[in-house]
Amino acid sequence: MRTDYEARGLNLACNHSEWIRLLFCYGSNFPIRGKYYIGNIYSVIMSPKNTWGKYIQKRLESQKEKAHFRSLPRFDSLQPGYLLAGDNRYLNLCANDYLGLAADPSSHEEGKVLAEVLPSGAGASRLVTGNLAIHEELEKILADWKKTEAALVFPSGYQTNLGVISALAGKGDSVFSDKLNHASIIDGCRLSGAALHRYRHNDMNDLQSLLSSKRGRKKLIITDGVFSMDGDIAPLPEIIDLARHYGAMVFIDDAHASGVLGPNGAGTLSHYGLEWDKDIVVMGTMSKAIGCQGGFVCTTNEIREYLINFCRSFIYSTGISPWMAAMAHFNICRIRSESQLLAQFRSAVSVLRGELNQRGVPVDDLPTPIIPIVLGESRRALQCAGELLQQNIIAAAIRPPTVPDGTARIRISLSAAHQADDLKKAAEFLAEIIESNDSI
Numbered sequence: 001m002r003t004d005y006e007a008r009g010l011n012l013a014c015n016h017s018e019w020i021r022l023l024f025c026y027g028s029n030f031p032i033r034g035k036y037y038i039g040n041i042y043s044v045i046m047s048p049k050n051t052w053g054k055y056i057q058k059r060l061e062s063q064k065e066k067a068h069f070r071s072l073p074r075f076d077s078l079q080p081g082y083l084l085a086g087d088n089r090y091l092n093l094c095a096n097d098y099l100g101l102a103a104d105p106s107s108h109e110e111g112k113v114l115a116e117v118l119p120s121g122a123g124a125s126r127l128v129t130g131n132l133a134i135h136e137e138l139e140k141i142l143a144d145w146k147k148t149e150a151a152l153v154f155p156s157g158y159q160t161n162l163g164v165i166s167a168l169a170g171k172g173d174s175v176f177s178d179k180l181n182h183a184s185i186i187d188g189c190r191l192s193g194a195a196l197h198r199y200r201h202n203d204m205n206d207l208q209s210l211l212s213s214k215r216g217r218k219k220l221i222i223t224d225g226v227f228s229m230d231g232d233i234a235p236l237p238e239i240i241d242l243a244r245h246y247g248a249m250v251f252i253d254d255a256h257a258s259g260v261l262g263p264n265g266a267g268t269l270s271h272y273g274l275e276w277d278k279d280i281v282v283m284g285t286m287s288k289a290i291g292c293q294g295g296f297v298c299t300t301n302e303i304r305e306y307l308i309n310f311c312r313s314f315i316y317s318t319g320i321s322p323w324m325a326a327m328a329h330f331n332i333c334r335i336r337s338e339s340q341l342l343a344q345f346r347s348a349v350s351v352l353r354g355e356l357n358q359r360g361v362p363v364d365d366l367p368t369p370i371i372p373i374v375l376g377e378s379r380r381a382l383q384c385a386g387e388l389l390q391q392n393i394i395a396a397a398i399r400p401p402t403v404p405d406g407t408a409r410i411r412i413s414l415s416a417a418h419q420a421d422d423l424k425k426a427a428e429f430l431a432e433i434i435e436s437n438d439s440i
């Protein structure tokens with residue numbers, strides 16, 4: 001009889017009448033074992049029928065009440081720095097395509113040639129038959145660019161953070177993570193099962209006090225190189241010093257620094273003139289300045305081998321598309337050899353930051369592509385984005401939970417493809433909108 005109930009448990013979860021009959025007919029013999037049954041009994045007693053529908057509806061309604069509801073905007077096409085929809089051409093101040101390579105004509109031409117010789121799909125995970133020469137060529141160029149021993153490529157940056165962090169750290173370890181680190185880092189930390197200690201953003205005193213007071217078999221410090229919603233840069237020299245002092249490994253998420261910081265876009269370490277060493281792991285994504293898709297981690301040969309053996313998001317996922325890997329390889333070669341790409345990017349950054357400051361919208365003087373204009377309430381950010389849209393300018397209103405409550409913002413991201421005149425106009429509109437909306 002017991003086996004029978006167990007077998008039927010799942011199907012009965014939402015069938016009230018049968019559950020209630022079982023509950024009352026079998027009395028104390030009813031096999032309540034562990035959380036699963038207790039959860040079901042709770043749902044029978046407490047929930048009306050259609051539990052799922054009500055739950056989903058309630059959550060969506062609450063998002064709408066808080067002005068946090070999201071939907072997908074749709075466009076017809078992408079041009080470097082601009083978006084097309086119907087008859088409109090919008091200045092795109094939202095993309096992470098920092099060097100304008102995602103729709104660049106010469107990369108596009110190369111893509112056509114590559115499509116003749118490479119498959120669109122790897123067909124299997126890298127460990128089975130999905131590892132092609134182009135994957136390893138891409139890893140070689142990434143390791144060379146980041147000045148590390150080795151690299152490993154993943155289908156996305158999110159998957160990279162999730163898998164690498166949870167493979168490196170585990171139960172009994174301590175992870176020290178900046179409070180403004182990207183969601184994929186937070187998810188990787190949670191999945192790892194390690195004790196998670198979040199330090200105040202870029203606050204080295206807080207990091208030191210946590211490192212000195214929290215125990216852990218192994219310690220891992222994790223920071224974004226460039227913070228995705230604030231555009232500021234992690235104080236890597238201090239972080240690395242602390243890591244050495246407390247015997248910790250440093251994990252840098254260089255998603256927003258790869259391709260834009262440092263002399264040839266090599267990222268945050270090179271921005272500071274720091275050398276990589278074996279206790280530093282650098283991850284990045286090919287979906288931003290590289291203009292493609294996929295994630296990577298740059299590290300030692302030994303950690304690469306370890307990840308191939310233990311990193312579940314790598315092992316149990318099909319290898320990145322060989323065609324996409326070749327495109328990323330091509331674009332990285334371009335970033336390293338065509339110095340005008342970085343020069344144009346830097347010029348766009350200084351034009352917009354300078355124009356905003358001149359017009360009374362204070363922004364930091366940083367070499368990064370991300371400029372946050374913090375407006376406070378979500379409604380205010382949405383209104384500002386809506387008014388920019390009327391001027392054919394698209395800038396994202398970023399709201400909680402992506403950013404902390406009360407810090408909703410317009411997040412501008414720049415591209416080498418933006419024209420100075422368009423950026424000046426955007427700064428002008430933005431300053432006017434902010435001034436006229438001060439009372440919202």
Ligand SMILES: Cc1ncc(COP(=O)(O)O)c(C=O)c1O
Binds near residue numbers: 255
């Ligand atoms: C800091 C950071 N890390 C990781 C990721 C994930 O990268 P991907 O888009 O390749 O999944 C992102 C993407 O937004 C990011 O901003």
